[in-house]
Amino acid sequence: MKQFDSNPSDTPLANELADSNQRLQIANATSVKKPKATRIFTVSNQKGGVGKTTTAVNIAAALAIKGLTVLVIDLDPQGNASTALGVEHHQGVAGAYEVLIGDLPMSQAIKQSSTVANLYCLPATIDLAAAEMELFTNFAEADQRYRLRRALSEFLDTVPAEYCPDYVFIDCPPSLGLLTVNAFAAALEVLIPIQCEYYALEGLSQLLGSVDRIKQSINPKLKLSTILLTMFDSRTRLSTQVAEEVRNHFSNETLNAVIPRAVRVSEAPSYQQTVLTYDKNSSGAIAYLEAAIELANKDV
Numbered sequence: 001m002k003q004f005d006s007n008p009s010d011t012p013l014a015n016e017l018a019d020s021n022q023r024l025q026i027a028n029a030t031s032v033k034k035p036k037a038t039r040i041f042t043v044s045n046q047k048g049g050v051g052k053t054t055t056a057v058n059i060a061a062a063l064a065i066k067g068l069t070v071l072v073i074d075l076d077p078q079g080n081a082s083t084a085l086g087v088e089h090h091q092g093v094a095g096a097y098e099v100l101i102g103d104l105p106m107s108q109a110i111k112q113s114s115t116v117a118n119l120y121c122l123p124a125t126i127d128l129a130a131a132e133m134e135l136f137t138n139f140a141e142a143d144q145r146y147r148l149r150r151a152l153s154e155f156l157d158t159v160p161a162e163y164c165p166d167y168v169f170i171d172c173p174p175s176l177g178l179l180t181v182n183a184f185a186a187a188l189e190v191l192i193p194i195q196c197e198y199y200a201l202e203g204l205s206q207l208l209g210s211v212d213r214i215k216q217s218i219n220p221k222l223k224l225s226t227i228l229l230t231m232f233d234s235r236t237r238l239s240t241q242v243a244e245e246v247r248n249h250f251s252n253e254t255l256n257a258v259i260p261r262a263v264r265v266s267e268a269p270s271y272q273q274t275v276l277t278y279d280k281n282s283s284g285a286i287a288y289l290e291a292a293i294e295l296a297n298k299d300v
C-alpha cells in the first residue's frame with residue numbers, strides 16, 4: 001500500500017494542476033496589444049474536422065475577454081461558429097448569405113454573441129449552402145470572388161469607432177470553393193489549424209498552393225501568418241511527431257501554444273458556448289487563451 005505513504009501534493013495529477021494554475025495566472029495577467037489596423041484572418045484548411053471552427057470561436061472569445069472587439073464571420077453553411085457563439089442562425093435570420101448574395105449591409109446582419117461582451121458574429125444559415133452556386137451563376141467572374149471583401153470593407157469604413165473590430169476571423173467550410181475563395185480575398189492573414197494526427201500534412205501542400213495562387217491573382221496582401229497545432233494528445237508519439245514536423249517546416253508561423261485534445265472543448269458548443277466561458281479553468285481554455293495572446297503579441 002505504498003501509494004498511501006506518498007505525499008498527495010506530489011502526484012502527477014497534482015503537478016499538472018499546479019502547472020495549469022500557474023499558466024492561467026500568467027495568461028490572465030498578460031495583456032494583449034491592440035492592433036493599429038483591423039487584423040483580418042481567414043481560418044482555413046480544406047480538411048474537415050481539424051478544428052477550424054473551434055479555433056476561430058475560441059481565439060475570438062479569448063481576445064474579446066482580453067478587451068478587444070472581435071467579429072467572427074461564419075462562412076460555413078453548417079453554422080457551427082454561430083452556434084458556439086450563442087447566435088441564432090435558423091432559416092429566416094439575416095446572415096452571411098444575405099450579405100454575399102443580397103447586398104445586405106453587414107451592419108444589419110451582425111449579432112452580438114450571447115456569452116462575451118465585444119464579441120460579434122455574422123451568422124450562417126443553411127441558405128448559405130446555395131451561395132456557392134449563386135455566386136457562380138449570378139455574378140460576373142470579376143465580382144464573384146470579391147463579394148465578401150467589398151461588404152467587409154464597406155462595414156469597416158462606416159462602423160462607428162467604438163464598434164470597429166480589432167480582429168476579424170472568417171470561419172471557412174472544409175473546401176476550396178467560392179466561399180473559401182471569398183474569405184481568402186477578404187482576409188489579410190491566413191490561420192491554419194493542423195490536427196496532430198496521421199494525415200495532418202496531407203493536403204497541406206494543396207492548401208499552400210491555393211494560398212500562393214490567391215496571392216498572385218486575387219489578393220497580393222494575403223499572408224500565411226499563423227499555424228496552430230490542435231487536438232494534441234501528449235500520450236501518443238504520433239502527436240509529438242506531427243508537431244515536430246510542422247515546426248520544422250513552419251518555424252516562424254507555428255504558435256508555441258498547442259491545443260490539447262480535451263473533452264471540455266468539444267462539449268462547449270452543445271451549450272452554445274466557447275470553452276473560454278464554458279470552463280475557463282480547463283486545459284483547452286487555458287491553451288486557447290495562450291494561443292490568442294501569442295497571436296496578438298507576436299510580430300508578423
Ligand SMILES: Nc1ncnc2c1ncn2[C@@H]1O[C@H](COP(=O)(O)OP(=O)(O)OP(=O)(O)O)[C@@H](O)[C@H]1O
Pocket residue numbers: 047048049050051052053054055076080172173174230231232259260261262263265266267269284
Ligand atoms: N481540442 C479539442 N479537443 C477535443 N475535441 C475537439 C478539439 N477541437 C475540436 N474538437 C472537436 O472536433 C470536432 C471538429 O472540430 P471543428 O468543428 O472545430 O473542426 P472544423 O475543421 O471546423 O470542421 P469542419 O471541417 O466540419 O468545418 C468537433 O466535434 C469539435 O468539438
Ligand SMILES: [Mg+2]
Pocket residue numbers: 052053054076080171172173
Ligand atoms: Mg468548421
